[in-house]
Amino acid sequence: MRPAANFALWTVWGLFVAVATLAIGVIWFPQLPVRQPLAFNHVRHQPMACVLCHRGVETRAFAGIPDIATCLNCHATPPVKTPAEVATWNTAVQAQHMTWHTATRLPDHVYFSHRRHVELVQLDCAACHGNMADRTTPPAQPLKPISMNNCLDCHRQQSASTDCARCHK
């Protein structure tokens, strides 16, 4: 084969591999990984009831992530060691606010209520969130993927409604 043809072939092959990798990446990781201000450790807080921090799970639609005020109830001193994290902690204490992000997110067009599922149906958090209680670091992706099929599978099993308008707002 002529070198030029060879080169073209390799270019096409290289492009193909690049596009395929990108496609697989997009399918595997549909959202960008979440980065948190601190390496929050769920295991270290184990005996605490989830609702102490996620105040909304029994009464509201949103579970909510605790702000720094909740942490300060127990942590008079920064519970972190690396200088960078101590700095983050001190800034948050001063600003009285720490910005956490959530990996588990629904699009704007879906209505989901924690009260409905946690308080009224008595579902375990793990049914939807996987084993968050045993996490030592914040997950960059939801431990269990959130998809319409997952919602519907359980709704069919437990004969809850599958009417589009009940979930889509």
Place this chain on the structure above:
Amino acid sequence: MPRWGMAIDLDRCTGCQACVVACKQENNVPFSTPAQADQGRQISWLYLQTEIEGAYPHVQVRFRPMLCQHCDRPPCTFVCPTSATYKNEEGLVAQIYPRCIGCRYCANACPYSVKSFNYDEPVWPKQLAASLNKDVSVRYKGVIEKCTFCSHRLTRAREQAAAEGRALREEEYQPACVQACPANAMVFGDLDNPHSRVAQWSASPRAERLLEDLGTKPKVTYLKGGV
């Protein structure tokens, strides 16, 4: 299973537009610019139609709140190629935005012209962006939207009833327009419950349903001619 419907007494309506404002606020209905209005592209889930009857000097003006009639045989759902609009078991005609491909067949099939198309991305004044209703999604360019009878309020009411371990009471679910009407000209409830006010109003000899001869079986009833 309830069959939700509405009745509006036009003789009580003063045309104050409180329902229109309440609807826009509740459902995150975007503002339209004069340019959009000129092209007939304004978005409204509920608007007042002015009707002038008679000839001078015996003229009467009426205001008719126009909204989705939630037909029992909705022409819009029959033409939707993706089932983005459909009638659920409680008779609500719903619109599932992510399913909508924006073909506008439904808007054209609707004899009441109460479906609006998002020709543009909605724009919110900064001060209002924070007061959007979280229970209703903000629609985007390329989808059809219309009155839902505030069905998100039904979801909320059902959840509250479940939390208190009892059945849903009919009066717990009221659309924003009905709640806002200062003249009590609108009632809402279960048409299949003979004791409900909406069923009684709908059976009134003053009752009329719009374009009933098309066979759409609308669930919004207008009352007029009593004064």
